[in-house]
Amino acid sequence: MGGDERGNDFSGPREDFPNSVPVGSHAPHAVGVALAFRLRGEKRVAVCVFGDGATSKGDVAEALNMAGVWQLPVVFVVCNNGWAISVPVGQQTKAQTLAQKAVAAGIPGEQVDGNDVIAVRWAVERALARARAGEGPALIEALTYRLSDHTTADDASRYRDDAEVSRHWPLEPVLRLRRYLTDLGAWGKDQEEQLLHDCNQAVEQAAAAYLETPPQPPAAMFEWTYAQQPADLAEQAEAANGSVMGTP
Amino acid sequence: MTDVTLVQAVNLALRRAMADDPRVLVLGEDVGIDGGVFRATDGLYQLYGGNRVLDTPLAEGAIAGVSIGLAAQGFRPVAEIQFTGFAYTCIDQLLNHAARLRARTRGRLTCPMVLRSPAGGGIHAVEHHSESPEAMFAHIPGLKVVIPSSPTRAYGLLLAAIRDPDPVVFLEPTRLYRAAREDVADDGVELPLEHCMVLRPGRDVVLISWGAMMKETLEAAEQLSHENIEVEVIDVATLKPLDTATILESVERTGRLVIIHEAPITCGFGAEIAARVAARALTSLLAPIERVAGYDTVMPYPRTEAFYMPSVDRIIAAVRRTMAYS
Numbered sequence: 001m002g003g004d005e006r007g008n009d010f011s012g013p014r015e016d017f018p019n020s021v022p023v024g025s026h027a028p029h030a031v032g033v034a035l036a037f038r039l040r041g042e043k044r045v046a047v048c049v050f051g052d053g054a055t056s057k058g059d060v061a062e063a064l065n066m067a068g069v070w071q072l073p074v075v076f077v078v079c080n081n082g083w084a085i086s087v088p089v090g091q092q093t094k095a096q097t098l099a100q101k102a103v104a105a106g107i108p109g110e111q112v113d114g115n116d117v118i119a120v121r122w123a124v125e126r127a128l129a130r131a132r133a134g135e136g137p138a139l140i141e142a143l144t145y146r147l148s149d150h151t152t153a154d155d156a157s158r159y160r161d162d163a164e165v166s167r168h169w170p171l172e173p174v175l176r177l178r179r180y181l182t183d184l185g186a187w188g189k190d191q192e193e194q195l196l197h198d199c200n201q202a203v204e205q206a207a208a209a210y211l212e213t214p215p216q217p218p219a220a221m222f223e224w225t226y227a228q229q230p231a232d233l234a235e236q237a238e239a240a241n242g243s244v245m246g247t248p
Numbered sequence: 249m250t251d252v253t254l255v256q257a258v259n260l261a262l263r264r265a266m267a268d269d270p271r272v273l274v275l276g277e278d279v280g281i282d283g284g285v286f287r288a289t290d291g292l293y294q295l296y297g298g299n300r301v302l303d304t305p306l307a308e309g310a311i312a313g314v315s316i317g318l319a320a321q322g323f324r325p326v327a328e329i330q331f332t333g334f335a336y337t338c339i340d341q342l343l344n345h346a347a348r349l350r351a352r353t354r355g356r357l358t359c360p361m362v363l364r365s366p367a368g369g370g371i372h373a374v375e376h377h378s379e380s381p382e383a384m385f386a387h388i389p390g391l392k393v394v395i396p397s398s399p400t401r402a403y404g405l406l407l408a409a410i411r412d413p414d415p416v417v418f419l420e421p422t423r424l425y426r427a428a429r430e431d432v433a434d435d436g437v438e439l440p441l442e443h444c445m446v447l448r449p450g451r452d453v454v455l456i457s458w459g460a461m462m463k464e465t466l467e468a469a470e471q472l473s474h475e476n477i478e479v480e481v482i483d484v485a486t487l488k489p490l491d492t493a494t495i496l497e498s499v500e501r502t503g504r505l506v507i508i509h510e511a512p513i514t515c516g517f518g519a520e521i522a523a524r525v526a527a528r529a530l531t532s533l534l535a536p537i538e539r540v541a542g543y544d545t546v547m548p549y550p551r552t553e554a555f556y557m558p559s560v561d562r563i564i565a566a567v568r569r570t571m572a573y574s
């Protein structure tokens with residue numbers, strides 16, 4: 001996003017929601033989108049991703065329940081990395097698994113090895129096919145592990161052992177995929193170097209494009225609040241423009 | 249149509265909007281076969297079926313959230329929250345998502361939804377069924393807040409709210425649902441959300457209110473006219489965005505202002521009107537601005553709610569204070 005709302009005006013897919021900063025409150029939106037697909041008779045599926053912490057929220061329970069009642073084409077994917085900032089999943093729930101959260105909603109819930117890219121693809125593909133065929137929603141709990149700090153502002157050494165983190169590194173999904181593809185003879189050093197080079201270039205280009213994009217004029221915050229700027233907001237914009245705006 | 253109550257006018261507007269635009273959907277608790285606990289959606293399910301009139305599970309937050317998903321997909325959901333006491337969980341969805349979707353995505357996604365709810369007291373209801381939370385909604389950038397005060401205005405304003413490209417909270421004064429009947433032309437003509445409405449012209453003092461309190465406000469104006477005090481009465485109707493110009497014009501002409509609302513006085517919407525007038529028309533004022541409002545107490549139970557609600561007498565007393573001020 002880079003501190004600029006235009007980061008959410010992404011070129012595609014145009015219908016995707018921006019990320020939901022308040023955890024889990026986007027789950028009902030996916031139900032609404034799935035309802036829209038069904039009302040229009042489209043063979044499409046809404047996919048909603050959240051973390052283990054979000055499963056403690058009422059929004060998620062309400063969304064699972066409503067999706068179940070209406071048997072909507074929506075797939076919920078819980079990325080269970082074991083930690084919601086400093087709180088381990090054992091302190092989020094006494095349920096044995098997060099997939100069980102689907103049980104009370106009457107929809108299928110399953111666990112998948114979230115560090116196995118191929119297994120995740122298979123599980124999601126099956127859930128999508130079911131939903132597309134009109135067989136209703138599903139919940140997939142992808143079991144993984146948060147190897148990094150929560151954010152650059154977080155210091156995970158305050159609440160978990162390095163030894164625990166070290167134990168999970170060998171299960172890191174890219175390492176496993178590389179090993180698997182290399183064993184198959186489908187992947188090699190040259191290809192990996194090329195891929196890393198391409199990715200690096202794409203990131204550098206995106207960063208350069210961002211840095212070359214001038215910030216929005218201050219008036220933009222007024223322009224995008226409503227479709228048509230109300231008179232009282234226009235007055236605020238004008239007053240602001242005459243005072244300190246333009247010299248941040 | 250003749251002899252239309254406010255709740256019937258809401259129903260007429262919903263019927264008209266659904267007939268005109270297949271994107272309009274109605275959803276909420278008991279809105280389907282039951283037609284809503286106040287019958288605002290009566291007959292819609294029978295007309296349009298379960299795909300356009302959806303009985304939801306009992307989850308107000310998700311009703312608002314699902315409406316956001318539908319609206320972002322191009323539908324025009326009209327969600328009913330059974331009572332405003334249950335609407336507070338919706339504030340998370342409205343504030344964090346609906347009202348800022350346009351701004352966050354720079355117009356890529358928008359949220360043309362309406363959240364309807366009966367509001368206000370004086371109906372001898374149980375707890376949580378009588379409050380007036382309009383100021384909480386009016387504090388949210390990107391949202392519009394509309395409160396009708398008559399069947400005609402309910403019809404025209406609700407049509408405008410449904411057709412509006414941005415999210416609208418539409419608070420229907422429960423006390424007025426069946427209090428009066430009017431002829432309502434079911435012509436599909438909307439009323440603008442940009443203007444306050446001057447219901448009565450007057451030269452001495454202006455009374456500003458909205459919703460059910462218009463009843464007491466107009467009654468006070470009528471009584472005062474017998475004492476040769478000519479009262480102008482404004483129905484704000486759309487609280488956000490607020491038509492400041494109409495209010496300022498009246499205050500500058502009369503020099504006296506009394507604001508009336510049921511909600512608790514502190515940080516009530518009257519404070520915003522008073523602040524705008526003080527900032528822009530201070531030299532026109534001949535007396536301090538008066539607010540006749542609910543108290544900063546929990547809304548009392550029915551046996552004492554009459555003491556809480558602004559009465560005709562309280563309004564008249566405030567007007568007398570402004571007239572006597574020198």
